[in-house]
Amino acid sequence: MKRTGVPRTGIRIGIVIQSLSVLALFVFVNYLSFQHFYRGDFSRSQKFALAEQTKRVLRELKKPVTLTVIASPTFVSAASQILGDVKSLLAELQFSGRERVVVELVDPTRNLTRMRELQEKYKFNSADNLLILDYDGRTRLLPLADMADFDFRPVAQGGEPRLLAFRGEQAITGALIALVRPGASGLLYAGPWRARSRCWFPRRPPC
Amino acid sequence: MRRFFTLFGREVAGSFHQPMAWIVLCFFLVITGFNFHAGVTLLNGSSGSTTMVEAFFNTVYFWFPFLLVFPMITMRVFAEEVKMGTIEMLMTAPVRDIEVVLAKYFGALFFYIVLWLPSALYFVVFQMVTDVSAGGAAGSYLGACAMVVLLGMFYCSVGCLASALTDNQIVAAVMAFAAILFMFFLGLISLLLPGGGAFVREIVYFFSPVQHMMDFSRGLIDTRPIAFYLSATALVLFATYQVFQHRRWKS
Secondary structure (H helix, E strand, C coil), X not given: CCCCCCCHHHHHHHHHHHHHHHHHHHHHXXXXXXXXXXXXXXXXXXXXXXXXXHHHHHHHCCCCEEEEEECCCCCCCHHHHHHHHHHHHHHHHHHHHHHHEEEEEECCCCCHHHHHHHHHHHCCCCCCCXXXXXXXXXXXXXXXXXXXXXXXXXXXXXXXXXEEEECHHHHHHHHHHHHHCCCCCCCCCCCCCCCCCEEEECCCXXX | CHHHHHHHHHHHHHHHCCHHHHHHHHHHHHHHHHHHHHHHHHHHHCCCCCCHHHHXXXXXXXXXXXXXXXXXXXXXXXXXXXXXXXXHHHHXXXXXXXXXXXXXXXXXXXXXXXXXXXXXXXXXXXXXXXXXXCCCCHHHHHHHHHHHHHHHHHHHHHHHHHHHHCCCHHHHHHHHHHHHHHHHHHCCHHHCCCCCCHHHHHHHHHHCHHHHHHHHHHCEEEHHHHXXXXXXXXXXXXXXXXXXXXXXHHC
C-alpha cells in the first residue's frame, strides 16, 4: 500500500536549506555593514566630529600611534571635568584611524604597576591627568588641563572651575603633527574646528 | 493583512488584560523615575557637558529594568497559548503561521513601546522646568529613541523565541533573560581585553549595547548597530517561525 503521510524528510531538508540561507544572508549583511559604515555627528555642539585636518593627519600615519591617558575620575582637578570628552575624542580618533590608533587608559589609583612602567619609560613624575603620544619612538606629553579653557573665578568662592571650551582635538592633532612631521611648525589650524563630518568610512583608508 | 491586524489586536488586548502587564508597567515607571531623579542629581553636581538624555540612558538604573523587562513581556506570548491549549486553535485557524508569529511579536513590541511613552514626559517636564534642553539637539533624542526601539525589537524577538521553545512561562523567562544577559555581557568583553587590536575592538563595538546607547544618546549615529539589530531581529524571528511550525510537523 502506498504511503500518503507528511514528507518529513523533504520538509527537514527544506528547513535546513532555508535556515542556512537566512544565516548566510545575516552574515553577509553584517559583513557589508561592518566594512562600509556611516558615522555622523548629529549633536548640537558637533564636538564628536573630527576636523578634516585631523583625518588628514591620521591618514599620514605610517605606523600605529599609541595614545596613553593617565587619569582617574577620583582626582580632584579641573581636568577631571573633561575626562569624558577626552575619552569620546579618543574613541572617534580610533574609529577614524582604525588600526593606526591605539588607545590605552590607565587609572593610576587602580593600576600602579602599569603607572610605574610608564613613568620609567617616559620619564615623568606627575601622576595627574596626562596624555602620552608615542609614534615611532618619538613621544609627546600633554597635560589634560591644556586641552580646555577654564574659568577659575568660582574657585575663589569655594566652587569648581567652570569649563569654557574643550580644545582637545586641536591639542592632540597639533601634537600628532609634531610627531609625524618633526620639523613642522606648531601653528596648524586655519579652518573651522567643528566642521560637520558625514562621510562613509571604507575599510581602508579611513576618511 | 486584515488577519494579521485581527491577531495583533487580540494580542494587544490580551496583554492589557493581564495583571502582570500592569505590574511590569508600574515597576518600570518607578525605576525609570528613580533613574531620572538620579540623572538630575548627577547634572546638579557636575559642571561638564553631559546632557540629561546622556545621563538618563547610560546608567545602571537604566540597564537594570531595561534588561529585566523583556522576559516579563514575552514569557507568556507562546508558552501561555500552549499551556492553555489554545495553540491548537491558532494552528488550525485560517491564518498563516507567519501571521501568528508576527502578530505575537508586534504585540509584545507594542507593549514595550507603551512602557516607554510615559518616560518621554520626563524630558518635556525637565525642559519646561529648567529651561535647559534635555538632549542638546534633536539628534540626541532621536538617537536615544532609535536605540531604545532597535534594542527592544531585538530583545523582544529573543523573548518570543524563548517562549516558543518551551511550554513553561518561567522557563521561557529564564531562557530569555539568560540569552539577553549573555548578549549584553558580550559587549563588555573589551573590559577584559583592554590590549585587543583594532579588529577585536570593532567587533566588540559591534555587539555592545552599552556603547551603542552611549553613542546614539550623544547624537552619534552609526549604521553598523542599526544593520545588526534589524538583521538579528529578522534572524531570530525566522527561528521563532521555524520553532512554531515544528509543532505542526511534530503532531
